[in-house]
Amino acid sequence: MQQYYISIRPHYVVADKGCNRFFISVSGEKVHSVSQDMNHLHSIYKQVVSTSQDVRRAVWMVGKNFQEKQKKILELYLTRTTGAVDNDELVEAAELLSTMAGTRLEEGTAAAAAVAESSARRSFGQFLENFPVTLQGQPPSKRQRCSSGFFEARAFYDKWRMDQYSLRRDYLLSHFNLRRPSAGKVQRMIGQEGWTTNCPKAEVVVRLWKPPTKKMVETDPYVGHCVAEQAWTGLALKDFGPPKGLGVVATRIFQPDYIICDYHGQVIPAAEGRAMMANLQDEAGYLFFF
Numbered sequence: 001m002q003q004y005y006i007s008i009r010p011h012y013v014v015a016d017k018g019c020n021r022f023f024i025s026v027s028g029e030k031v032h033s034v035s036q037d038m039n040h041l042h043s044i045y046k047q048v049v050s051t052s053q054d055v056r057r058a059v060w061m062v063g064k065n066f067q068e069k070q071k072k073i074l075e076l077y078l079t080r081t082t083g084a085v086d087n088d089e090l091v092e093a094a095e096l097l098s099t100m101a102g103t104r105l106e107e108g109t110a111a112a113a114a115v116a117e118s119s120a121r122r123s124f125g126q127f128l129e130n131f132p133v134t135l136q137g138q139p140p141s142k143r144q145r146c147s148s149g150f151f152e153a154r155a156f157y158d159k160w161r162m163d164q165y166s167l168r169r170d171y172l173l174s175h176f177n178l179r180r181p182s183a184g185k186v187q188r189m190i191g192q193e194g195w196t197t198n199c200p201k202a203e204v205v206v207r208l209w210k211p212p213t214k215k216m217v218e219t220d221p222y223v224g225h226c227v228a229e230q231a232w233t234g235l236a237l238k239d240f241g242p243p244k245g246l247g248v249v250a251t252r253i254f255q256p257d258y259i260i261c262d263y264h265g266q267v268i269p270a271a272e273g274r275a276m277m278a279n280l281q282d283e284a285g286y287l288f289f290f
Contacts, residue, residue: 039155059097127156133163135171135193161198168193169200173209177216178223180209180255211257223259232261263288 014028023031031037056078063074077093130148131140139161140148150156172186186202193199200208217223226232234252239245254260265288273287 033158036155036158039159124156124159127160131160133160133167135164135168137164139164139198165198165200168195168198169205169208172200172205176205176209178212178220179258180211181206182255212259217259227262235261 009022009024012024012026012028023037025031059074059078063071066074073092127150130150131137131144139157145157172189175181175189176186183202183206186205190199190202212220234250234254235248236251238247238249240247248261250260265286270289273289277287
C-alpha cells in the first residue's frame with residue numbers, strides 16, 4: 001500500500017478532477033470496484049485470491065495466543081465498519097499487525113486447513129459449478145450463495161454477471177453475421193428474449209458488429225442459395241437504352257458493409273483495369289473496381 005501511494009498513485013492524480021479516493025484509475029477518477037480490479041490483478045499474475053474474510057480469519061488464528069487486551073484491540077479493529085476511529089486504538093492495532101508480518105500458518109494445523117478450505121471453496125470454477133452462466137438464468141441471490149458455502153462471494157457474483165453479459169452480447173451478434181443490424185431490430189430481439197437487465201444496449205451491439213470474413217461469406221448457406229438461384233433482394237434490372245442497355249439498380253437503401261450480390265466476371269489487377277479504362281472512348285465500360 002505504501003509503495004502504491006508513493007510510487008504509483010502520484011502519476012495518475014489529476015488536479016482539476018480533485019479525486020480524494022485512495023485508489024484511483026489511470027484517468028485520475030475513483031475506482032468503481034477495487035475488489036474486481038484486485039481479482040483481475042491476481043488472475044494476471046496467477047496469485048491465489050484472498051478475500052477480506054480470509055485475512056480476518058488468518059489474523060484471528062495467529063493472534064489467538066495474544067493477551068486478552070490485545071485480542072480486544074484486534075476485535076475492535078477487524079469488526080469496525082463505520083463510525084469514527086480512535087487514533088490510539090488504530091496505532092495499537094497497527095503495531096500488533098506489524099508483529100504478525102512474516103508469520104506463516106504451519107501446514108497441517110487447523111488454522112491452515114481452515115484457510116485452505118476457504119480458498120478452495122471460493123474458487124470461481126466451483127462457483128460456476130453451483131451457478132452455471134446461461135442466457136436466461138438469474139444471478140444467484142445472497143441467500144443462495146451463502147447456502148452453498150460462498151459467504152464472501154460478491155466478486156464472484158459480479159464476475160458471473162459480467163460473463164452472462166458477454167454471453168448475451170455474443171448471442172445477439174451471432175444472429176447478424178452477414179449484415180449490420182439496425183438498433184430497432186436488435187431491440188426487438190432483446191424484447192423477444194425478455195431481457196430487461198444485464199444485457200447490452202441495442203446501440204452497443206450495432207457498434208460492435210464487424211463485417212464478415214471472406215471465409216464466413218463463402219461458407220454461409222444463405223449466400224450460397226442467393227448465388228445459386230440469383231435471388232438477391234433489393235435489386236432490379238433496368239433498361240437504360242442504347243448504348244448502355246441493361247443495368248442493375250437498387251430498389252432499397254443498403255447499409256455499409258452489406259452484401260448486395262455476387263459479381264460475375266474475370267478478375268484482373270487494378271493497374272490492368274485502369275489501362276483498359278484509359279483506352280475506352282465513347283463505348284460503355286463494364287469494369288468494377290474493388
